């Protein structure tokens with residue numbers, strides 16, 4: 001980040017914090033921690049943002065899929081992103097994860113990591129995990145084996161399956177099994193799980209890598225009502241330790257987890273705020289929620 005950009009970001013942040021309620025950023029997340037010195041490889045949260053996009057645009061064959069989009073997310077925040085088909089929600093996630101390079105704009109992870117300088121695998125190892133809509137677990141392997149494989153061991157698949165977990169790794173795996181509601185299914189073959197359980201297992205695999213930020217694309221599509229309710233519980237339990245960005249069309253689900261909701265339309269932020277605020281916004285009703 002250039003000194004000018006840093007100074008401008010800090011100035012805007014201070015102004016926003018002065019306006020926001022104590023302990024909250026304008027985006028509704030937790031306040032900034034000051035006097036924090038980031039170590040190499042550590043995400044610097046000293047400006048109270050884990051993710052920061054400014055004036056980002058990308059066009060595909062002349063069509064502006066993302067149009068001067070600015071957005072920031074606070075550490076530990078659970079942000080919901082909604083909007084009509086083609087609004088640019090997936091493209092936004094593609095930009096954050098390095099799959100798509102924007103034509104212009106700024107994308108930072110914390111205050112110091114310029115994501116536009118990193119490749120897709122580097123961004124994943126920096127601590128940004130992404131869950132696509134369709135579950136992708138190893139169907140032939142057990143729940144336990146899937147989670148074990150997800151550890152960052154730098155071993156091949158076979159070696160990863162047979163190495164012994166140390167006590168820290170075992171504790172972590174046990175904790176995640178509990179978190180994802182699969183503690184009773186440790187030895188079950190992943191292919192035999194229900195659709196919702198597979199989704200939870202994949203989220204568990206991401207959690208094994210302890211990501212700072214999780215991007216979740218339509219996580220409850222195809223789930224039963226009960227699975228959807230348990231997924232809401234799961235996400236609420238993850239916020240705080242992780243930051244989450246959830247793209248979803250299921251408004252019942254959004255209602256059960258929403259803190260701050262961002263409405264995207266035509267590649268830009270149309271509205272942002274508490275769910276009741278955006279639901280009452282005439283522009284949002286017009287383009288997305290209907291009358």
Ligand SMILES: Nc1ncnc2c1ncn2[C@@H]1O[C@H](COP(=O)(O)OP(=O)(O)OP(=O)(O)O)[C@@H](O)[C@H]1O
Pocket residue numbers: 060061064065083084085086087088089090091092
């Ligand atoms: N690689 C691409 N090439 C051309 N056009 C693209 C590409 N990726 C996205 N688009 C277009 O950009 C726009 C935004 O697409 P995007 O998939 O991000 O929307 P979305 O909000 O995720 O929609 P949905 O809710 O249907 O998933 C769409 O009009 C889409 O057709």
